[in-house]
Amino acid sequence: MSTITTSVNSATANAQNLVQQAAQSIISGSTGNSTMDVASLVSALVNAKTAGQTAALKAKQTSDSTTLSAFGALSSALTALQAAIKNLSDGTTLSTFGATASGKGLDPVAGAGAVAGSYAIEVKQIAASQNLSSAAFDATAKLGTGKLTLQVGGKSMDVTIDSSNNTLSGIANAINKASNNPGVTATIVTGTGGAHLVLRSTATGAANTINVSTSGVADDNGLSSLGVSSTPGANGAGSTIVSSDTNRAWRQSEAAQDALFTVGGIEASSSTNAVTTAIAGVTMNLSSASVGTTQTLTIATDTAAQNTAITNFANLYNTVVTTINSLSSYDKTSKTGGALLGDSTLMTIKNSLASIIGSGVGPKGSMATLGAIGISLKGDPADGTLVIDSKKLTASLTNNPAQVATLFNSTDGIGVKLNKSIADFVKTGGIIDTRNTALNADLKSITAQQTTLANYSAQLTKQYQNQFTALNTLMATMNNNSQYLTALFGGSKSAGALATNK
Known part of the structure; x- marks a missing residue:
């Protein structure tokens, strides 16, 4: 027997039981034993008419939902x-390759286009970004007003310095917030001698040097000394700098430089340490551990x-x-x-x-x-x-x-x-998808049928409520009349008021 049939039979049997109980309520009320239970009677009768269909719809809904899941x-x-x-x-x-290095600091990764092979890699230097530190200043001092022009790797921006930002920290904030920043970050480092403006290129490589020039300086209290020019090193080597004010000179703590290495004796360079151009399909991620070493890079099928x-x-x-x-x-x-x-x-x-x-x-x-x-x-x-x-x-x-x-x-x-x-x-x-579409359509139809059935149940409940409320009132009146007549004329076991002249 199917789950749906079982559910319907169970619901129908329960409804019949409730109807029997409701019928007993009518019998009791008609014999004067108690008032008829209208609510229970109406509920039982409505349930008897709808229980089977309600159970069938619910069971089908559950079945469809389970199948969908x-x-x-x-x-x-x-x-x-x-x-x-x-x-x-x-x-x-099946065309993937793995890359391994015999030492540290290469961290190779083989990708699309890689070919099995072995290469001797000698790393001379890794790529670095330029880092410059200005002379020391009083952190709260007003340095003057004017304009700073910063250039990094061929891109430049102008920063206006006025009374609102002409301290060292104000200048750093103005540089960092500039929408056309060419790729430089500014921080303030405070040492024993005072505060220093530190500029760092965000990109590595010999070409990404930092140049700073000043113009239109007024009320000069050190602003003009922030000028510095950088020169890239030859063939990717480290950069050098010249300060505009030798008395307040900049210091280059790290030079801008390319990564320099050889592949099987062939000279090569890269502006970044993620080297993708040296060997087809292979990326070498260089770090300082590789400098001064010659390693064997092996590319083989990645089983x-x-x-x-x-x-x-x-x-x-x-x-x-x-x-x-x-x-x-x-x-x-x-x-x-x-x-x-x-x-x-x-x-x-x-x-x-x-x-x-x-x-x-x-x-x-x-x-x-x-x-x-x-x-x-x-x-x-x-x-x-x-x-x-x-x-x-x-x-x-x-x-x-x-x-x-x-x-x-x-x-x-x-x-x-x-x-x-x-x-x-x-x-x-x-x-x-075809099955799911059919199941969803069936569920939609079931929901519509449940709504119709609910409306029918509400209508039937109202109808029965009116009918049995009236019947209950009538039976109560009849019981009262019966009690009055018995009291007046007497019953099978007593004499009435008329018989006793009371």
């Missing part, structure tokens, strides 16, 4: 699997990343299968089934995916299969999940990469087939 869980599992096989289906994963990607694919496939098994299960003890037990849509998806996983790729005799690379079906055929032999998979990736590449090729590989199949299932207008 089940398809939602299935769609989530399928979408996660589809994301996992994207890079396997387009060949990205660890490939193993992880394929293992992740198998695990997510297992999640899909486990979800399907749960939704289509049947418990003999409780005699309850999963939300999609016997559902044709679910079976179509299950069989389609299983067929792809169980098939091979390539011509007979040299067909590549998941089993051949260490991924096999679990012993129980009804289970359908995959078992991963990580050692065998690693060996296949290392010793027979061509077989793995065939299995996951971007034309007719397993990843491509799964991706296409899943895309058809979860797309708008696909079989899952």
Whole structure:
């Protein structure tokens, strides 16, 4: 018996019981034993007329909602699997390379376009940004008014200095807040001799030197001494500076310079320490630990990343299968089934995916299969999940990469087939979306029917309320009359007032 039928039968039986209790209320009221319980009677009668339909609608609503949730869980599992096989289906994963260095301070990363190989890398210096410190000043002193022009790497800005910002901290704030700041930060460092204006280029590289000039200075109390010119070093070497006022000279605590290194004896440079132009497809992230060293940079197929990607694919496939098994299960003890037990849509998806996983790729005799690379079906055929032999998979990736590449090729590989199949299932207008659309339409219809039924129940309640209230009043009047007549004429066990002349 279905859940919906069970719910309807239970609701109907309960309604009949309440009607019987209400009928007893009428009988009791008519015999003068008690006043009729109008509220209970009306409720029982209305419930008797609507209980079956109410229960049917509620059960169908619950069933549809449960089915929708089940398809939602299935769609989530399928979408996660589809994301996992994207890079396997387009060949990205199997063309990945890893980069390692024999020493510290290179931190290489191989990306698209990398080619297997080995390179000797000698780092002479790393890229740095220029850092300048002014002479010491009284932190609260008014330095004068005028204009500062700051230039960094060919870009410049003007900063107006007036009575509102002509202290050292005011100048620093004006520089930092300028909307057209060319790439310089200003801070105040206070030492034993006083406060210093510290300027730093935000970008590394020999070309990003800082130049400061002053103009239109009035009430000069040190503002004109903030001028400084920087000269980039030759061939990426460190920059040098000349102060406008030698008595209040700037100090260069760090020079602007490029990273200088050799690749297999070939001189190279970079304005940043994230070197992307030296070796195709490889980024070297240089740090001070690499300076003065010669290291070996090795680029090779990244079998660890490939193993992880394929293992992740198998695990997510297992999640899909486990979800399907749960939704289509049947418990003999409780005699309850999963939300999609016997559902044709679910079976179509299950069989389609299983067929792809169980098939091979390539011509007979040299067909590549998941089993051949260490991924096999679990012993129980009804289970359908995959078992991963990580050692065998690693060996296949290392010793027979061509077989793995065939299995996951971007034309007719397993990843491509799964991706296409899943895309058809979860797309708008696909079989899952079609079922969801029908279920949502049914739920909308159920809601409308529930509203109509509620309105009918309210109308019926009002009607019965009026009828039985009137009946209750009538029976109460009849009982009163009966009591009066008995008192007057007497009953079977007593004499009335007339008989006793009272």
